[in-house]
Amino acid sequence: MRQPTPPVSPPRTPRPTLQSVLRRAHLRLAFVAIAMAAVSLIVVAVIALRAYASNNLNLLARSLGYTVEAALVFGDRVAAAEAIGVIANEEDVAEVVVTDAKGLPFAAWHLPAGNATARLEREVAGIALPGPVTTLVLHDGIVVGHIEVRGQGHQFFGFLLGGLGGIVACLAVSVLGAYVSSQRLLRNIVAPLHALAGVAHAVRRERAFERRVEPVAIAELNQLGDDFNALLDEFEDWQNSLREENASLEHQASHDALTGLPNRVQFESRLARALGEAAVTGQRVAVLYLDCDRFKEINDCLGHEAGDVVLIGIAARLRMQLREADLVARFGGDEFAVMLAPMREAASAGRIAEEVLASMAPTIVLPDGHTVATMMSIGVALYPDHACDAIGLLRAADAAMYRAKRARPGSWQFAEGVAGPA
Known part of the structure; x- marks a missing residue:
């Protein structure tokens, strides 16, 4: 049966920064903003320019009327054409048409076609500027003709090009201003947010709860940083408390509650590591198994509190007799174990056992002022002489301890296979 093809998730679109x-x-x-301002200014300017152009054409038409008045009265078409040509060439005019009193053409002047720019100016003027201006030519109050004047649009076209150029220039300046402003925003807004995000990533990925967000100038971002730092304080306190609880639980799981010594589980684990190292270096490891000979009598006659004081005193004396590299542990009840690593000579283990027995000779003072004497029996086993693993070495030392206890309480013996004083 053909397995269904799992759905393919669509590619993630990158998010903008x-x-x-x-x-x-x-x-x-x-x-x-610039476009609205430019459009508003251009609209207002076009309205004003239309009014200006209309007034200018009216004035020009009246001026031309005074000029051709005599030519109309006397019917001199050539003089009329020359007069309007002289004036029109100096003005922003595209066409001048003079008609007589009956409306018949009398004289005219037209601006030459020119290049493409000139034609474009006229087309723009025909759309944006007012239409031709017509005025009467009077002589002694009698209408002798009419004059029609149409603007060229050169000034208007220049204004339009200037306005568009100004808009482009303003846009360029605004782009530069926006870039500068964005850089300032990067320093004032984006940079603090990046710093906060960096702290958040460090906390999430590395559990770096000690990191904090630096103060910034903007009040809202500074408040956000303070709140985030307060949250980190709570997380850090929670992490420290959890770490202390874990350390306490770990210590309780691997140490004896009464004496503070490592328990059997930790002792066997460290002994196994020491044996592994000794197998590489070729050195010996010694294990001393210790048992208090009179502990049951002390516990039954003087009480459990006295027994606890005796166990604590034994643990303290064992610590004082050993090197820093050695390990002493309590296995439970009145049983203790010592690991001596490394050991170059078997005789050194015997000397240390004798020193331990000697340290137990002084009496232990109880809280009520009474004193009690105690003795220890010790069994000594060596790696690799008596066993090649931790369990076997402990069994050999335990058996040697029981032989020493049966032979004479308060003595020590090597495990079977190695001679040692009884």
């Missing part, structure tokens, strides 16, 4: 969003927002805002 805060800096790019702010930069685009600045550019859009600047573009809209």
Whole structure:
């Protein structure tokens, strides 16, 4: 049976950064503001220019009327054409048409076609500027003709090009201003947020609860940083408390509650590591198994509190007799074990056992002022002479301890196979 094809998740679209969003927002805002201002100014300027152009054409038409009045009265078409040509060439005029009193053409002047720019100016003027201006030519109050004047649009076209150039220049300046502003925002807004995000990532990935967000100038971002730091304080306290609880539980799991010595589990684990190292270096490891000979009598006659004091005193004396590299542990009840690693000579283990027995000779003072004497029986086993693993070495030392106890309480013996004083 054909297995169904698992659905393919669509590719993740990269998210824009805060800096790019702010930069685009600045550019859009600047573009809209400048465009609206430019359009408003151009509309107002076009209205004003239309009014100006209309007034100018009216004045020009009346001036031309005074000029051709005599030519109309006397019917001199050539003089009329020359007169309007002289004036029209100096003005922003595209066409002048003179008609007589009956409306018949009398004289005319037209601006030469010119290049493409001139034709474009006239087309723009025909759309944006007012239509031709017509005025009467009077002589002694009698209408002798009409004059129609149409503007060229050169000035208007120049103004339009200048306005568009100004808009482009303003847009360029706004882009530069938006870039500078975005850089400032990067320092004032984006950079603090990046720092906060960096601390958050360090806390999440590395559990670096000691990291803190630095103060910033912006009040809202500074408050956000303070709240985040307060949250980190709580997390750090919680982590420290959890670490202390874990350390306490770990210590309780691997140490004796009464004496503070390592327990059997930790002793066997460290003994196994020491045997592994000794197998590489070729050195010996010694184990001393100790038992208090009169502990049951002390516990039954003087009480459990006295027994606890005796066990604590034995543990303290064992610590004083050993090197820092050695390990002493309590296995439970009145049984203790000592690991001596490394050991170069078997005789050194015997000397240490005798020193331990000697340290037990002084009496132990109880809380009520009474004193009690105690003795220890010790069994000594060596690696690799008596066993090659931790369990076997402990069994050999335990058996040697019981032989020493049966032979004479308060003595020590080597495990079977190695001669030692009884």
